[in-house]
Amino acid sequence: MAVYTDVPTEALASFLAGYDIGELLSYKGIAEGVENSNFLVHTSTGHFILTLYEKRVAVGDVPFFLALMEHLHARGITCPQPVAARNGGTLGTLCGRPAAIVTFLDGMWMRRPDAGHCAAVGEALARMHLAGSDFPGKRRNALSVEGWRPLFEQAQDRADSVQPGLRATIADELGFLEKSWPRGLPAGVIHADLFPDNVFFLGDKLSGLIDFYFACTDTLAYDVAICLNAWCFEPDHSYNITKGQNLLGAYIKTRALSDAELAALPVLARGAALRFLLTRLVDWLNVPAGALVQPKNPLEYFRKLRFHQKAASVRDYGIAERVRV
Structure with a gap:
């Protein structure tokens, strides 16, 4: 995770208007990782992760990733799930980048795994x-x-x-x-x-x-x-x-x-x-x-x-x- 593309508040609020996940309350960039632009988004219904796909990720590959997460979840693997917009799609465009929203997964990663x-x-x-x-x-x-x-x-x-x-x-x-x-x-x-x-x-x-x-x-x-x-x-x-x-x-x-x-x-x-x-x-x-x-x-x-x-x-x-x- 990282942030390469700045997302203005007005642009994000307009993007979220296409989803049934409530109103935007706050958001912040996630600096960890190196590939895509990621944001923790807090709305009136909860927390979500917004990803703007950059660099090595081809737009045509994104449906593969989203479908895989749905498939694994259906077979008992706990992983984020794509959130569908009102039009039924799970992939949109924000700030000129392909973008998707997925559910927030509770937990933390281990800095010193044993x-x-x-x-x-x-x-x-x-x-x-x-x-x-x-x-x-x-x-x-x-x-x-x-x-x-x-x-x-x-x-x-x-x-x-x-x-x-x-x-x-x-x-x-x-x-x-x-x-x-x-x-x-x-x-x-x-x-x-x-x-x-x-x-x-x-x-x-x-x-x-x-x-x-x-x-x-x-x-x-x-x-x-x-x-x-x-x-x-x-x-x-x-x-x-x-x-x-x-x-x-x-x-x-x-x-x-x-x-x-x-x-x-x-x-x-x-x-x-x-x-x-x-x-x-x-x-x-x-x-x-x-x-x-x-x-x-x-x-x-x-x-x-x-x-x-x-x-x-x-x-x-x-x-x-x-x-x-």
């Missing part, structure tokens, strides 16, 4: 994968291995200004992953961005998943690898094997990982680290002037990548190659 939180995320991710197995929509992952070289080309000339030698490191890793990327593994709908700030808790109980705007059709185990990167490293960028064991163990109890998926996990984790290194690097080098946004340090994922490059097998992530459930 092993128990990681287990809850592993189970929730597996449940989401199973719930999405019959979702009819398809969306190509534009930020999978085929999309990484164009990102690198955007950033390579200035990469060494962030850290000396970064350009060569990324070039070498990209070449390895393009040759070694696993194919033919079980695929389906993945979240693709299930970071701690996209998972809400009430106390120690997971209360819901948010921000499905990178969701796509891709390898399910790749989604697991993204979560290992996002949840199982400490602030000093060391891998916490107990957190990894909890996340993977809880996932496998709900949806078993095949031997092929387990064997591919180190390479998938390398790919996930490179994906976020690249997108963060591009954003770090290209923050729009005046945007209310907090760009994230790409070097966090450079350090995580170094760990994955040394991993010999899934044992380095906390579980054995063969897991019986």
